[in-house]
Amino acid sequence: MFQGISKFTSLCVWAAVLRAIIDGWTTHSRMQRRSRCLFGCGCGQDSIQHYAFCSVLADLARRKLGLEIPEPRTRLDEFLMLEPRFTVDQSSWFARCALLIYATFKATNAARDGQGMDTSDAWQQAFKEGAASRRDLGFLIGHA
Numbered sequence: 001m002f003q004g005i006s007k008f009t010s011l012c013v014w015a016a017v018l019r020a021i022i023d024g025w026t027t028h029s030r031m032q033r034r035s036r037c038l039f040g041c042g043c044g045q046d047s048i049q050h051y052a053f054c055s056v057l058a059d060l061a062r063r064k065l066g067l068e069i070p071e072p073r074t075r076l077d078e079f080l081m082l083e084p085r086f087t088v089d090q091s092s093w094f095a096r097c098a099l100l101i102y103a104t105f106k107a108t109n110a111a112r113d114g115q116g117m118d119t120s121d122a123w124q125q126a127f128k129e130g131a132a133s134r135r136d137l138g139f140l141i142g143h144a
């Protein structure tokens, strides 16, 4: 997966994916603090584990990236792009998943930093920035 994805993602997108896999986001949960989901779904904490299941994020992923939400049993692994195994035939799917992670990383960081923007709006802005960060990536998701 690492070699395949690194061929079409920009460094900033790739870094967000790697940090998600190693639980390297500065979520409140990871910092041993309690905080509600920053997307405002009302059903979870500020944690990577929750964002894989967040209904607000699932709606953004469906509408903006055309991603179908996997069944609960595999959802966290698919959110983190650990399942299924990478194949070149599925490059578009992996590109969309990488952008989902990148936009979520950027939007939640902005919310934690108190930048005052609605988290869903920040997600959409970060999604556009991520798609524009490398031509191959924008092409794979149809935003070239």
Ligand SMILES: [Zn+2]
Binding pocket: 037, 038, 039, 040, 041, 042, 043, 044, 050, 051, 053, 054, 055, 056, 057
């Ligand atoms: Zn949520």
